[in-house]
Amino acid sequence: MSLRPLRRRQGVHSLRGKLTLANVALLAIGMIAATAVSVMGMRYYLLDQIDAELIKTRDSLGGSQLTLRQIDSLGMLGFVRDRLMRAPEDEERSPETVFAAVDARGEPVGILGFDPTEAQRGLAKAVGDPRALAADSEPHDVTLEGSTYRATAARLGDGSYGLLAAPTDVLHQGVAKAVKLDLAIGTLLLALLACLTMFSVRRRMRPLEDMVETSSAIAEGDLTRRIPSSCEASLEVEQLRVALNSMLHQVESAYRTRERSAAQLRSFVADASHELRTPLSAIRGYLQLYDKGMLSDPDERKRTWTRVLAETDRMGRLVDELLTLARLDQQPELRFRNVDLSRLVRDAAEDLRVQQPDRPVEVAAEGSLLVRADESGLRQVLGNLVGNVRTHTPADVPVRLGVEREDGVVRLCVADEGPGLGEEDAARVFDRFFRVGGGAGSGLGLAIVQGVVRAHCGEVAVRTAPGKGLAVTVTLPVRACAEQ
Numbered sequence: 001m002s003l004r005p006l007r008r009r010q011g012v013h014s015l016r017g018k019l020t021l022a023n024v025a026l027l028a029i030g031m032i033a034a035t036a037v038s039v040m041g042m043r044y045y046l047l048d049q050i051d052a053e054l055i056k057t058r059d060s061l062g063g064s065q066l067t068l069r070q071i072d073s074l075g076m077l078g079f080v081r082d083r084l085m086r087a088p089e090d091e092e093r094s095p096e097t098v099f100a101a102v103d104a105r106g107e108p109v110g111i112l113g114f115d116p117t118e119a120q121r122g123l124a125k126a127v128g129d130p131r132a133l134a135a136d137s138e139p140h141d142v143t144l145e146g147s148t149y150r151a152t153a154a155r156l157g158d159g160s161y162g163l164l165a166a167p168t169d170v171l172h173q174g175v176a177k178a179v180k181l182d183l184a185i186g187t188l189l190l191a192l193l194a195c196l197t198m199f200s201v202r203r204r205m206r207p208l209e210d211m212v213e214t215s216s217a218i219a220e221g222d223l224t225r226r227i228p229s230s231c232e233a234s235l236e237v238e239q240l241r242v243a244l245n246s247m248l249h250q251v252e253s254a255y256r257t258r259e260r261s262a263a264q265l266r267s268f269v270a271d272a273s274h275e276l277r278t279p280l281s282a283i284r285g286y287l288q289l290y291d292k293g294m295l296s297d298p299d300e301r302k303r304t305w306t307r308v309l310a311e312t313d314r315m316g317r318l319v320d321e322l323l324t325l326a327r328l329d330q331q332p333e334l335r336f337r338n339v340d341l342s343r344l345v346r347d348a349a350e351d352l353r354v355q356q357p358d359r360p361v362e363v364a365a366e367g368s369l370l371v372r373a374d375e376s377g378l379r380q381v382l383g384n385l386v387g388n389v390r391t392h393t394p395a396d397v398p399v400r401l402g403v404e405r406e407d408g409v410v411r412l413c414v415a416d417e418g419p420g421l422g423e424e425d426a427a428r429v430f431d432r433f434f435r436v437g438g439g440a441g442s443g444l445g446l447a448i449v450q451g452v453v454r455a456h457c458g459e460v461a462v463r464t465a466p467g468k469g470l471a472v473t474v475t476l477p478v479r480a481c482a483e484q
Contacts (some may be wrong), residue, residue: 001264001390003271010196016198016201016205020197020198020201025130028190031182031186031189031190035183035321038114038162038178041181042174043171047150050150050168051138051139053153053207054151054166054405055138055152057154057164058154058164059154061162063163065166073422081160083139096166097165098120098144098149098164099120099121099162099163099165099474100116100124100162100165101120101156101162103122104130106125106128106130107124108120109160114482121146123144123163124163125140125165126144126149126151126355127142127151130163133152133153133163136152138436139151139152142154148168148169148172149168150165150166151163151164151165151166165359179341182275186261194407197242205234206419207237207238207241209472211244214227215382218248218251221253225246225248226248227241268307279312281316282311283311283312283315286304287308289306302391324451334374334377335374336373337373337374338371338372338375339373339378340368341371341373341403342366343365344378344379344382345365345401345402348379348383349361349363349386349401352399356395358395358396359390361401362398362399363401363402363403366405369403371477372478373476377455380452381448381449383450385445385474386399386401386414386473389414390470391417391468392418393417393418397416397417399417400414400415402415409475409476410475411473411476412475412476413471413472413473414469415471416469418469418470419466419467420464420469420470421462421465421466428448429462430447432447449474453474457477458476459474462471
C-alpha cells in the first residue's frame with residue numbers, strides 16, 4: 001500500500017490540525033480564565049468603592065444622632081447651596097443617588113416639605129425592614145425601577161431611618177464593555193495563534209513528511225533512498241532521522257545479503273546437482289549394462305565393478321564435503337585446545353611424500369609452535385591444501401610447507417612451483433565448485449579451507465601468477481577468537 005495519499009490528508013484528523021486545535025483551545029481556556037478573574041476583580045473593586053462611600057456616609061449620619069427635623073433644616077441649607085451656590089465640579093455628581101427617610105415601620109416620609117418621590121417610595125419598598133438593613137455592616141443589592149443599587153440604612157436620633165442607595169448600572173455597563181473588549185481582542189489573538197501555529201507546525205513537520213515520502217519510495221522498491229537532513233528539524237526529529245537512516249542502511253544490507261545468499265544457494269544447488277549427477281549417471285549406466293547381460297567377460301565385469309566403486313567413492317567424498325560446508329555455514333562450535341601446528345605441517349608433508357615419492361617437498365616447521373585451535377579443522381585445512389597441490393600440479397613439481405609466528409599471529413604457507421593461475425581465476429579460487437579449466441576434483445577444497453579459517457577468526461590469501469606457481473597463506477590468531 002502506498003503512503004503518498006496519506007500525505008495529502010488535511011483537517012482536524014491530521015497531527016497538524018490536532019496541534020493547532022490544542023494550542024487554540026489552551027489559549028482560549030487561559031484567556032477565559034484570565035478575563036473572568038480580571039472582570040471579577042474589577043467588579044469587586046468598584047463595588048468596594050461604592051460600598052465604602054455608602055458606609056462612610058451611613059456612619060457619619062448615624063454617629064451624628066440627627067433627627068428628621070434637623071435633617072430638614074440642614075437639608076434646606078443644602079438645597080440653597082446646591083441650587084444657588086453650586087460649584088462647577090459639583091455638576092459631575094451623580095443625580096441618581098437616592099436618599100429616603102422612613103419611620104420605624106419603614107413608611108417613607110417627606111423631606112423639606114416635599115412628599116416622597118417615586119424613587120424614594122420604591123427604595124423604601126425594596127428595603128422593607130430598615131432595622132435589618134441598618135444592623136447589617138455591609139450594603140445590600142436592591143432593584144429600583146429596573147436598575148440595580150447598593151443600599152444601606154442609618155438609624156436617626158428620633159428613631160426614624162435614613163436610607164442611602166447608590167446606583168451600580170454604570171459599574172455593570174463598564175464591566176460588560178470590558179468583557180466585550182476582551183472577547184474581541186481574544187478572538188483576534190486566537191485567530192493569529194491558529195495561523196502562526198499552522199505555519200510553524202507545517203514547517204516543523206516537513207522532516208516527517210520527508211520520512212513518509214522516503215518510506216513510500218522504499219516500499220515501492222527503492223532501497224537506496226535516505227531521509228535528507230533539514231535545518232528546520234528539532235533535536236528529537238534529527239535523532240529520529242539518523243536512527244531511521246541507520247535502520248534503512250541495515251535493511252538494505254540485509255536485503256542485498258539475502259539476495260546474494262539466495263543466488264549463491266541456487267548456484268550451489270545447481271552445481272551440487274550437476275556434480276552428483278555425473279557419478280550417478282556412470283553408476284546407473286554400468287548397472288544397466290550388467291542387468292542386460294552385456295558384461296559376460298570376467299575382465300569387463302571386474303573393470304566395471306572397479307569403476308562403480310570409484311564413482312561411489314567420488315560421490316561419497318562430494319557428499320562429505322557438502323556436509324562440511326553446511327556445518328561451517330551454521331557456525332559450529334569448535335573444540336579449541338593447544339595444537340602443535342608444526343607437527344601438523346610435518347605430518348602433512350610426510351603424507352604427501354608417501355603419496356607422491358617423486359615430488360620434492362620442503363618443510364620449514366622446526367620445533368613446536370602452539371596455537372589455540374580445533375585440531376581436526378586444521379588437519380582438514382592442511383589436507384585440502386596439500387591435496388590441491390597433488391591434484392593440480394605435476395608429480396615432480398616442488399612444494400614448500402612452512403609455518404612461522406609473527407606479532408601474535410601464526411602464518412601457515414603452502415606454495416608450489418606449478419603453472420599458477422591467471423588474475424580472474426585467482427579471484428574465484430575460493431568459490432564453491434570452481435575448477436580451473438574444468439580440471440579434476442569437486443572444486444570445494446579451497447572453499448572448505450576458507451570456511452574453517454574464518455571459523456578460527458583467521459584469514460586466507462592467495463599469491464599467484466601464470467607460470468609462477470601458487471602460494472596459499474593462512475593467518476591464524478595464536479589465541480582462540482572466543483578467548484580474546
